[in-house]
Amino acid sequence: MEQDKTELISFADLKSFCKQVYQGVGVPEDEAEMTADLLVRSDLRGVETHGVTRLPIYIQRLQKGYVRPVCKMTILKEKGATTLIEAHGSMGHVVSCKAMEMAIRKAMEFGIGWVSVKESGHFGTAGLFPMMALKKDFIGYVVTNSAPIMAPYGGRDRILGNNPLSYAFPTEKYPPIVLDMSISVVSAGKLILCRKKGEKIPLGWAYDKNGLPTEDPYEGYEGGGFLAAIGEYKGYGMILAHEMLTSILTGGKWTQHIKSLYEEDKTGIQGTCHSFMAIDPDCFVGRETFKKDMDRYIKTVKESGKAKNTKEILMPGEPEYRTETKRMKEGIPLAPNTVKELIALGESFGISLPIMNSHG
Amino acid sequence: MEQDKTELISFADLKSFCKQVYQGVGVPEDEAEMTADLLVRSDLRGVETHGVTRLPIYIQRLQKGYVRPVCKMTILKEKGATTLIEAHGSMGHVVSCKAMEMAIRKAMEFGIGWVSVKESGHFGTAGLFPMMALKKDFIGYVVTNSAPIMAPYGGRDRILGNNPLSYAFPTEKYPPIVLDMSISVVSAGKLILCRKKGEKIPLGWAYDKNGLPTEDPYEGYEGGGFLAAIGEYKGYGMILAHEMLTSILTGGKWTQHIKSLYEEDKTGIQGTCHSFMAIDPDCFVGRETFKKDMDRYIKTVKESGKAKNTKEILMPGEPEYRTETKRMKEGIPLAPNTVKELIALGESFGISLPIMNSHG
Numbered sequence: 001m002e003q004d005k006t007e008l009i010s011f012a013d014l015k016s017f018c019k020q021v022y023q024g025v026g027v028p029e030d031e032a033e034m035t036a037d038l039l040v041r042s043d044l045r046g047v048e049t050h051g052v053t054r055l056p057i058y059i060q061r062l063q064k065g066y067v068r069p070v071c072k073m074t075i076l077k078e079k080g081a082t083t084l085i086e087a088h089g090s091m092g093h094v095v096s097c098k099a100m101e102m103a104i105r106k107a108m109e110f111g112i113g114w115v116s117v118k119e120s121g122h123f124g125t126a127g128l129f130p131m132m133a134l135k136k137d138f139i140g141y142v143v144t145n146s147a148p149i150m151a152p153y154g155g156r157d158r159i160l161g162n163n164p165l166s167y168a169f170p171t172e173k174y175p176p177i178v179l180d181m182s183i184s185v186v187s188a189g190k191l192i193l194c195r196k197k198g199e200k201i202p203l204g205w206a207y208d209k210n211g212l213p214t215e216d217p218y219e220g221y222e223g224g225g226f227l228a229a230i231g232e233y234k235g236y237g238m239i240l241a242h243e244m245l246t247s248i249l250t251g252g253k254w255t256q257h258i259k260s261l262y263e264e265d266k267t268g269i270q271g272t273c274h275s276f277m278a279i280d281p282d283c284f285v286g287r288e289t290f291k292k293d294m295d296r297y298i299k300t301v302k303e304s305g306k307a308k309n310t311k312e313i314l315m316p317g318e319p320e321y322r323t324e325t326k327r328m329k330e331g332i333p334l335a336p337n338t339v340k341e342l343i344a345l346g347e348s349f350g351i352s353l354p355i356m357n358s359h360g
Numbered sequence: 361m362e363q364d365k366t367e368l369i370s371f372a373d374l375k376s377f378c379k380q381v382y383q384g385v386g387v388p389e390d391e392a393e394m395t396a397d398l399l400v401r402s403d404l405r406g407v408e409t410h411g412v413t414r415l416p417i418y419i420q421r422l423q424k425g426y427v428r429p430v431c432k433m434t435i436l437k438e439k440g441a442t443t444l445i446e447a448h449g450s451m452g453h454v455v456s457c458k459a460m461e462m463a464i465r466k467a468m469e470f471g472i473g474w475v476s477v478k479e480s481g482h483f484g485t486a487g488l489f490p491m492m493a494l495k496k497d498f499i500g501y502v503v504t505n506s507a508p509i510m511a512p513y514g515g516r517d518r519i520l521g522n523n524p525l526s527y528a529f530p531t532e533k534y535p536p537i538v539l540d541m542s543i544s545v546v547s548a549g550k551l552i553l554c555r556k557k558g559e560k561i562p563l564g565w566a567y568d569k570n571g572l573p574t575e576d577p578y579e580g581y582e583g584g585g586f587l588a589a590i591g592e593y594k595g596y597g598m599i600l601a602h603e604m605l606t607s608i609l610t611g612g613k614w615t616q617h618i619k620s621l622y623e624e625d626k627t628g629i630q631g632t633c634h635s636f637m638a639i640d641p642d643c644f645v646g647r648e649t650f651k652k653d654m655d656r657y658i659k660t661v662k663e664s665g666k667a668k669n670t671k672e673i674l675m676p677g678e679p680e681y682r683t684e685t686k687r688m689k690e691g692i693p694l695a696p697n698t699v700k701e702l703i704a705l706g707e708s709f710g711i712s713l714p715i716m717n718s719h720g
Contacts, residue, residue, distance in 0.1 A: 077643055077644065079470070079471045079643045080440075080441060080469060080470030080471040080472070080643070081440060081441040081470045081471055081472050082470070082471030082472050082639075082640075082643040082644070084643065084644045084645075109440060110439070110440030110441045110442070110470055111439045111440040111441055111442030111474070112440070112441050112442050112472060112474045114471070114472045114639065116644055139604075139605070139609075151664070151665075151667075152661050152664060152673045153673070153674075154666060154667055154670040154672070154673045154674065155661075155664050155665060155666060155667055155670070155673050156664075156665045156666065156667045156668075157664040157665040159660070159661065159664055160661075167601045167604075169601070169604050169608075177600065177601075177604065179597040179598070179600070179601050181591070181594045181597060181598075183591075185591055204564070207667070210667060210668040211665075211666070211667020211668055211670065212667065212668055212669075230590045230591025230594050230595065231541070231543075231545060231590025231591060231595065233676075234541045234590050235590065235591065236676075237539040237541060237676040238539070238541075240537065240539070240661070240675070240676060241527045241529070241537075241539050241676075243657070244499075244527075244529050244537065244654065244657075245499070248529075248645070248650060248653050248654055248657055249499075249639075249641060249644045249645060249650065250644055250645055251644075251645035251646075251649060251653065254657065254660075256660070279442075279474065279609075280442075281609060283437055283439045283440070283442040283444065284437065284442070284444045284476055284609045284610055284611075285444075285608070285609060285610055285611035286611075289611060290608065290609065293608050293611065294604065294608055297603070297604075297608055297614065300519070300614075300616070301512050301515075301519065301520075301600070304511070304512060304515050304516075304517040304519050305511075305515060305516045305517040305571075306514060306515060306516065306571070307511075307514055307515055307516045307567070307570060307571020307572065308516075308570040308571055308572055309572075310514040310515070310571065312514070313512045313513070313514045313515050314513075314514065315600070316593075316596075316597040316600060316601075
């Protein structure tokens with residue numbers, strides 16, 4: 001089939017499509033629902049890099065047996081407000097939903113909950129897990145290790161990940177604050193894009209394979225270089241701290257032993273490690289006051305003086321919230337390549353992609 | 361007295377001097393001991409900006425009644441692993457020591473402990489509080505708000521602080537990992553130094569009063585500009601998250617209402633807000649295994665390939681540890697100006713500064 005147009009698909013339809021595909025490879029209905037929801041919500045919020053464009057590789061990995069289709073989580077330890085979980089190579093999305101739920105339950109009982117997981121896998125958009133805490137008006141947090149694409153400060157070996165963190169804070173009237181960030185200045189995707197366009201990159205984005213600053217996007221990533229951390233040694237320190245709060249704390253796989261989603265992985269599971277935290281503001285200023293004060297604070301920041309040439313001050317999560325609102329009404333636009341891949345994937349399961357209309 | 365030489369003073373002597381001075385303004389012996397220890401350990405570890413150079417201003421503020429000499433902390437709420445404390449303008453150092461101890465006790469019982477404090481004050485070097493968790497082989501963490509020296513991303517009003525965070529992780533043979541960082545690319549002090557030397561600053565360090573990037577160190581800070589956050593909008597997001605985890609969570613003073621140590625403060629107390637966390641690795645991989653794995657991990661990072669022209673890969677806290685070891689043996693070097701100020705301060709209490717020898 002010829003496919004060269006961007007297509008619009010409704011949130012519900014795209015989610016239903018993904019859910020059916022997951023069920024097609026043996027994922028139970030509730031877990032297929034959970035994963036499809038997270039995947040399509042990434043696209044809904046404009047985080048396309050972690051949305052349905054990953055469905056083909058996720059399904060391939062399930063088919064190859066790299067990932068366990070039925071979630072298995074073993075509680076290795078549980079004390080007070082903490083839990084340690086082994087996830088046996090289950091789907092990162094499902095594991096993370098369940099672990100975040102556990103952290104929230106712990107916070108209901110103890111004011112704070114911390115759940116650490118080892119032997120998990122790629123979980124998509126980090127921000128969606130802390131956001132689960134918002135329905136209780138709790139603060140949510142997640143930190144994870146990842147695949148190796150960065151080097152130590154002063155080093156040149158790719159043994160570190162961009163180990164993202166994410167926070168979600170409840171609000172009253174404003175959109176919730178959702179900070180979702182990796183610790184690299186830019187993503188590897190941005191370097192690949194610059195290389196394709198034949199553009200130079202600014203110093204400070206990446207280093208070459210000798211560990212020297214580079215303006216060449218190829219040398220900075222595909223050619224064996226590595227991404228720069230925010231704040232140089234500061235980001236480097238955060239990346240290490242995040243590794244220690246995940247893989248070292250759980251006894252799980254270090255970043256340097258984690259294979260990317262796209263690498264052959266016959267020797268075993270991906271093994272990503274995550275830690276989830278929830279905090280109940282009722283143990284502090286109080287949930288209602290917290291939300292009201294968040295609104296007051298956001299208003300103050302947004303209404304403060306703008307830099308010359310800046311029209312609006314945005315809060316973390318605000319652009320994604322706007323995209324979500326718009327796309328929930330108008331549908332999610334999918335790039336031609338993604339449409340093509342999803343159609344092909346659907347066909348192999350006898351499921352058709354429910355396109356709303358075309359707007360080439 | 362003429363004073364134009366760097367002087368060496370032993371840790372014990374300098375601490376004893378500071379302790380006596382604190383006692384001279386009515387601070388009880390145990391709290392004077394605690395504060396003097398933190399202050400002098402900052403110098404010991406090479407963090408001079410937060411060490412005894414601040415003693416004169418701390419003492420002045422106590423004398424003026426801006427800071428409460430006898431620590432008063434009220435537990436406003438306590439549930440499970442969490443505690444909320446009002447510190448009534450007590451000394452930040454003492455408050456933070458006691459709050460961190462509480463977080464550690466909570467972690468002993470619940471695996472994790474989180475203690476938030478409002479109405480505190482300047483607490484010096486952040487890293488020293490999480491380090492208190494190391495004696496139990498726990499992980500320690502602190503986050504704080506601070507005085508306003510930064511603007512929102514896209515803004516120009518100084519309403520944000522560089523809101524530092526600090527983590528400490530226990531190890532077996534290697535020095536503990538201590539990450540202690542503010543969220544600005546550089547400190548304001550660095551800009552003042554460049555201005556004094558007549559040097560330009562690199563783009564990316566600061567913005568001018570219109571919110572535009574500047575290479576002029578004066579425009580970037582003293583002239584009404586503001587410091588840049590690490591990773592631009594990423595650091596901006598972290599700064600907001602840190603504000604929400606401290607002042608908004610506790611119902612305390614927002615950064616924009618906090619006066620710097622050096623401002624007139626007749627209307628009331630400084631009011632800084634902090635949150636402290638401790639995590640017991642025994643609830644996860646186990647304390648002994650954690651420390652062994654930390655060593656293995658540190659070894660791997662330190663022994664990984666070096667960038668061209670780099671001799672050694674350092675871990676967070678390693679330079680400070682080396683300075684501490686050296687200065688504990690050889691004494692702490694104090695700059696001429698600091699010596700002069702401390703001598704004058706001591707004289708007003710009839711206490712002499714115990715100088716080891718001179719090495720001008």
